Amino acid sequence: MKILDTFGKNLLGMLFEGLKPKVIDILKEKNVSIDERLHAICQLLKDNISYYDWVGFYFKNGDKEELKLRTYVGEETDHTIIPFGKGICGQVAVSNENFIVPDVQTQNNYIACSLTVKSEIVVPLFKNEENIGQIDIDSETLNAFTEKDERFLEFINQEVAKIL
Ligand code: SME
Numbered sequence: 001m002k003i004l005d006t007f008g009k010n011l012l013g014m015l016f017e018g019l020k021p022k023v024i025d026i027l028k029e030k031n032v033s034i035d036e037r038l039h040a041i042c043q044l045l046k047d048n049i050s051y052y053d054w055v056g057f058y059f060k061n062g063d064k065e066e067l068k069l070r071t072y073v074g075e076e077t078d079h080t081i082i083p084f085g086k087g088i089c090g091q092v093a094v095s096n097e098n099f100i101v102p103d104v105q106t107q108n109n110y111i112a113c114s115l116t117v118k119s120e121i122v123v124p125l126f127k128n129e130e131n132i133g134q135i136d137i138d139s140e141t142l143n144a145f146t147e148k149d150e151r152f153l154e155f156i157n158q159e160v161a162k163i164l
Contacts, residue, residue, distance in 0.1 A: 042073040059133035087111035102143040125157040
């Protein structure tokens with residue numbers, strides 16, 4: 001690997017490590033509503049990670065086989081309800097697995113929120129081993145996400161699950 005690539009990866013690792021205590025601080029604010037705390041996490045991520053252009057949390061909508069957008073930061077979206085199985089989010093609701101899409105144009109089962117989005121990551125959120133929601137990030141950069149993002153977002157979801 002080139003020296004510059006190694007340098008970039010280490011910097012990103014340091015950025016994620018620096019954000020983790022901030023995530024914990026936001027989540028422990030018991031006098032702030034859960035929705036506001038989740039929104040603050042979205043804001044923290046979008047403000048600090050250059051290639052995170054839209055950050056949102058979807059959760060299972062009651063007993064229905066669909067996801068409902070709970071909070072987000074970024075461009076407004078029409079996709080506030082997503083049926084299970086539809087789009088990247090709907091697929092993660094049934095697969096229970098992380099989904100990285102390096103180039104959204106190559107996906108057939110994809111719901112476009114904005115024409116400027118080029119790549120996406122969705123990581124499921126588990127409470128008592130049940131897939132109850134997910135964090136969804138869109139990027140205007142092609143091939144933006146790696147395992148480093150997966151590990152970081154898994155950490156966030158684990159911490160969020162503790163307050164739900
Ligand atoms: N692209 C997602 C829809 C949600 S938006 O990214 C906000 C999907 O295919 O499920």
